[in-house]
Amino acid sequence: MKKRIGVLASGRGTNLQAIIDACKDGTIPDAEVAIVVSDVADAYALERAKAGGIATKVVLRGDFEKVKDFNMAIGDALEEAGVDLVCLAGYMRILSKSLVKRFYGRCLNIHPALLPSFPGLDGQKQAWDYGVKVSGCTVHYVDEGCDTGPVIIQRAVTVDEGCTVKELSAKILKEEHKAYPEAIRLHLSGRLTIAGRRVIISPG
Numbered sequence: 001m002k003k004r005i006g007v008l009a010s011g012r013g014t015n016l017q018a019i020i021d022a023c024k025d026g027t028i029p030d031a032e033v034a035i036v037v038s039d040v041a042d043a044y045a046l047e048r049a050k051a052g053g054i055a056t057k058v059v060l061r062g063d064f065e066k067v068k069d070f071n072m073a074i075g076d077a078l079e080e081a082g083v084d085l086v087c088l089a090g091y092m093r094i095l096s097k098s099l100v101k102r103f104y105g106r107c108l109n110i111h112p113a114l115l116p117s118f119p120g121l122d123g124q125k126q127a128w129d130y131g132v133k134v135s136g137c138t139v140h141y142v143d144e145g146c147d148t149g150p151v152i153i154q155r156a157v158t159v160d161e162g163c164t165v166k167e168l169s170a171k172i173l174k175e176e177h178k179a180y181p182e183a184i185r186l187h188l189s190g191r192l193t194i195a196g197r198r199v200i201i202s203p204g
């Protein structure tokens, strides 16, 4: 049976698309995106899901009085879809502690900087503003902090002389689209072990 991936996305969904494509072309073998859940009703990620014949669910924060119940509904939607793995792909909210706990060890995030540098919003711009010569992206397991979980994969890019934030972001995004499917492939093949801060990748 195919492994089922649930994706949480709030925006344009290019990483979602990379994951969908990687499942379809076998880069991620024996897996499929089973559901895309969004907290934004008109997120373009939902259009991508529909175009790929993937189930979607919108869960709006405004429909819940308590943040705890909102997170519960997100988790329920993922569990009802029977997901083996949750991937945050441009999901613009911090997961509640209980949601992190519910999916710990089977929830990944991608961040557009080389963590632990430049966590939080606009990682690319933070790095560019700082004047670094190298930046990149990080795929990591999700823990209770903001972009603090154990690192699975990082891909670096050089910050070219005179490049704009937009150019740097585009360069990083290209790497994101390779790194995320690769991390998912490793996780689903059972080759990853979390050992404290470290993710051990066993030989294939």
Ligand code: GRF
Binding pocket: 009, 011, 012, 013, 014, 015, 016, 089, 090, 091, 110, 111, 112, 173, 176
């Ligand atoms: C990406 O840069 C990702 O690293 C960050 O949010 C952005 C989402 O982009 N977490 P997209 O929606 O996947 O195109």
